[in-house]
Amino acid sequence: MSQGVMVRRNVHIDLRVNGETQEASFAPYKTLLEVLREDLGLTGTKHGCELGECGACAVLVDGEPQLSCLVLAVECEGRSIETVEGMAKGAELHPLQAAFADLGAAQCGYCTPGILMTAKALLEREPSPTRDRIREAISGNLCRCTGYQQIYEAVEEAARRMKESA
Numbered sequence: 714m715s716q717g718v719m720v721r722r723n724v725h726i727d728l729r730v731n732g733e734t735q736e737a738s739f740a741p742y743k744t745l746l747e748v749l750r751e752d753l754g755l756t757g758t759k760h761g762c763e764l765g766e767c768g769a770c771a772v773l774v775d776g777e778p779q780l781s782c783l784v785l786a787v788e789c790e791g792r793s794i795e796t797v798e799g800m801a802k803g804a805e806l807h808p809l810q811a812a813f814a815d816l817g818a819a820q821c822g823y824c825t826p827g828i829l830m831t832a833k834a835l836l837e838r839e840p841s842p843t844r845d846r847i848r849e850a851i852s853g854n855l856c857r858c859t860g861y862q863q864i865y866e867a868v869e870e871a872a873r874r875m876k877e878s879a
Contacts, residue, residue, distance in 0.1 A: 723740055725737070728786070730796065741785075741787055744781060744785060745784040745788075745794070746781035748786040749781060757797035757798045758771075765782060768827045768853045768854030770827060771826075773793075775793050778853075796830070797829055800833065807833070808875045809833055809867070812868070813864075815870070816863050818866070820858035820859055828864060831854055832847070832850065832871070836871065836872055840872060840875065841872055844865055844869070847868045
């Protein structure tokens with residue numbers, strides 16, 4: 714090996730994504746966002762600012778919203794990762810997804826996966842959040858299209874639907 718040449722070795726780990734264990738092999742410096750999109754083909758998680766400021770890349774790690782652009786994938790071994798692809802059950806949309814579609818809460822859609830995941834975590838903790846709690850919960854998710862009103866209404870509607878079906 715010549716001087717100054719660095720050998721990069723991939724890590725090989727099992728990641729539990731959307732309830733399924735998947736083997737992954739990637740460079741140890743890759744973020745969870747990069748591994749989800751590039752190595753596992755889960756492109757629903759969006760690449761936004763890469764600075765943890767926009768929320769487009771939010772996923773759930775052990776049920777808590779995390780900005781996947783700030784988390785190294787190697788830190789997720791043995792943890793449960795949920796992405797927007799795991800929300801629907803077959804052809805049946807999650808109540809949040811259905812409410813977003815029904816109420817026009819998704820316009821360009823770029824921010825929607827991150828907001829859906831953040832709102833899902835909120836509704837799992839608080840089945841009947843107030844408008845202020847919804848606003849607070851998604852405050853780290855930037856949307857440039859909707860003005861947020863439809864998003865708040867869709868989360869409230871999803872909470873109502875989830876209560877009715879329980």
